[in-house]
Amino acid sequence: MKFFLKIFIFVLPLSEAYAEGQKSAGLPQMDISTFPSQLFWLIITFTALYLFMWKFVIPKLSTTIEERKDKISNDINDAENLNSEASKILKNYDDKMNSASLESNEIVSSSKATMNEYLDKLKKDNEIKINAMITESEKKIHQQKQQSEQEIKKATIDTIKSIVSKYVETVPSDDEISKKLN
Amino acid sequence: MAADNPIDPIHQFEISKIAEMQIAGVDISFTNSSLFMVFAIAATMTLFMLSLSKRSIIPNRMQMLSELSYNFIANMLRDQVGDQGRAYFPFIFSLFMFIFFCNFIGLIPYTFTVTSHLIVTFAFAGLIFLAVTIIGFMKNGLGYLRIFYPSGIPIFLAPLIVPIEIISYLSKPISLSVRLCANMLAGHSILKIFAGFIVMLGFLGFAPLIFLVVLYALETLIAALQAYIFTILTCIYLNDALHPDH
Numbered sequence: 001m002k003f004f005l006k007i008f009i010f011v012l013p014l015s016e017a018y019a020e021g022q023k024s025a026g027l028p029q030m031d032i033s034t035f036p037s038q039l040f041w042l043i044i045t046f047t048a049l050y051l052f053m054w055k056f057v058i059p060k061l062s063t064t065i066e067e068r069k070d071k072i073s074n075d076i077n078d079a080e081n082l083n084s085e086a087s088k089i090l091k092n093y094d095d096k097m098n099s100a101s102l103e104s105n106e107i108v109s110s111s112k113a114t115m116n117e118y119l120d121k122l123k124k125d126n127e128i129k130i131n132a133m134i135t136e137s138e139k140k141i142h143q144q145k146q147q148s149e150q151e152i153k154k155a156t157i158d159t160i161k162s163i164v165s166k167y168v169e170t171v172p173s174d175d176e177i178s179k180k181l182n
Numbered sequence: 183m184a185a186d187n188p189i190d191p192i193h194q195f196e197i198s199k200i201a202e203m204q205i206a207g208v209d210i211s212f213t214n215s216s217l218f219m220v221f222a223i224a225a226t227m228t229l230f231m232l233s234l235s236k237r238s239i240i241p242n243r244m245q246m247l248s249e250l251s252y253n254f255i256a257n258m259l260r261d262q263v264g265d266q267g268r269a270y271f272p273f274i275f276s277l278f279m280f281i282f283f284c285n286f287i288g289l290i291p292y293t294f295t296v297t298s299h300l301i302v303t304f305a306f307a308g309l310i311f312l313a314v315t316i317i318g319f320m321k322n323g324l325g326y327l328r329i330f331y332p333s334g335i336p337i338f339l340a341p342l343i344v345p346i347e348i349i350s351y352l353s354k355p356i357s358l359s360v361r362l363c364a365n366m367l368a369g370h371s372i373l374k375i376f377a378g379f380i381v382m383l384g385f386l387g388f389a390p391l392i393f394l395v396v397l398y399a400l401e402t403l404i405a406a407l408q409a410y411i412f413t414i415l416t417c418i419y420l421n422d423a424l425h426p427d428h
Contacts, residue, residue, distance in 0.1 A: 028195040028299075029367070034215070035301045036208045038197070041216035042302055049223040049280055054272035057230045061252045064237050064245075071239055 153178065191371035191378075195298055215302075218294045222283040251279070255413065262417035266424050274420075277306065278413040281362065285405035288370060289398070291377075297408075298366035300359060307359035310416050318423035329426045358415055365408045369401045 028034070157177050165171050201212040233244035241249055255275045259267040267274075281297055288295025296302055318326040330347040331340060376394045380387035 027192060028197055029301070029363070031197070033209065034197045034213065034299075037203075037210045037213055038215050038299060038301050039305055040205075040210040041212070041219050042296075042305055045216075045219040045223045046276065046280055049226060050272060050276040052223075052227055052230075053276045053279070057234065057248070058252070058272055058275065060234050060237065061249060064239075064241075065249060065252070068239050 153181075156181065191374040194294070194370060194374055195367065197299075214294045215296055215299065218284070218287060218296050221287055222280060222296060225283050225287065226279045251275075258414055259417055262414065263421045263424060267417065267420060270420060274413060274416060277416060278409055281306075281412055282406065282409040285366065285409055286402075288366065289401060289405055295366050295370055297362055298370060300363045303359035303363040303412075304355065306412070307355035310358070310419060311355035314419045314423040317420070318426065321424055322426055326423070326426050329422060333427065354419060358412065362408050362412050365404055369404055373397060373401060 157174050160177050161171055161174075197213045197215050199211040199213050200217060203209075203211045229244070230248050233248035236242065237245055252275070255278050256271065259271055259274055263270075284296040287293055288298065318329070322328075329351065330344050332343070332347070335343055373394065376390045376397060379390035380394065383390065
């Protein structure tokens with residue numbers, strides 16, 4: 001790079017001197033005679049460009065850009081609306097789920113309670129019945145026991161009588177026998 | 183001229199008449215400069231015609247190009263001037279596109295660079311200077327004179343500051359026009375000189391050729407950059423006119 005720069009610095013004055021010798025006048029930029037023409041055509045072309053930009057390009061571009069901005073913001077609004085709606089629906093669903101589970105819990109607990117009540121009642125009723133049956137059967141057993149005891153006694157007395165009658169003349173009365181037996 | 187001197191770097195800036203024209207004795211001939219002005223606006227118009235013929239919500243490439251340039255200038259104007267600058271947008275946009283296309287068309291070999299002539303850039307700068315001064319006085323009345331005496335400066339410095347501010351204000355159109363013109367003039371002259379070296383050095387010409395390629399890239403950058411600088415400075419001057427307190 002330095003090498004090129006050296007060449008450049010060395011050659012530049014030479015070439016400029018060369019150009020200087022060839023030139024008829026000074027810089028073309030300083031030639032006042034061309035100024036009116038340049039200004040005239042600059043005004044015409046730039047005015048044309050300005051009008052083109054002002055009346056045609058900028059309105060079209062700005063409406064396009066505005067339309068796009070509107071569309072994007074509308075789309076964003078729509079998306080936000082849909083999002084909030086979806087979350088509303090989700091909340092609704094959650095609420096319903098919660099209330100339904102609460103309700104079902106209630107139903108389960110209440111049915112459990114009624115079931116327990118019924119079972120308790122059933123148990124009590126049965127206990128009463130069983131108790132009654134037990135006392136009755138106890139009574140029966142007692143009766144039968146007494147009966148059978150009397151029958152055994154009677155049979156024993158009868159047996160003793162019959163045995164005694166074979167050996168002794170005077171047969172003892174039943175009361176005497178029962179007294180002796182006890 | 184060009185035939186007997188292949189490396190005359192100034193030749194490319196010469197103005198030659200294509201059609202003679204006169205109005206009231208003033209020579210307003212259609213020259214190569216006029217031709218390239220027409221080329222520049224034709225290129226701009228073609229670009230926008232093509233890009234706007236089939237515009238849609240989702241832009242195609244050409245539409246993207248025009249919208250990018252539109253947004254670029256609109257954002258520049260909004261950042262520099264604010265919402266009050268909207269009224270001047272068509273002018274700023276046309277100005278940028280015109281200078282941009284003149285600079286770029288000038289980069290094509292054997293073309294003419296309209297913006298390399300001081301009278302053209304000075305016409306723009308002078309117009310901007312006049313417009314900005316008129317806008318400044320219209321919007322602020324005599325309060326516009328505040329720009330020559332920035333707030334917060336002690337009064338005993340006023341005799342020093344006010345002349346400096348006036349000179350800097352008056353030199354704005356000169357610096358604005360000379361900056362663009364000199365950049366174009368110098369850049370294109372150097373390009374021409376190096377292109378001449380390639381021919382002169384014969385087989386050793388590859389060295390300046392490499393340099394020329396690099397320089398050409400740099401000039402392409404400068405062409406865009408100078409259009410940008412000219413436009414943003416216009417925005418800054420406009421902002422000074424609309425808000426002289428800043």
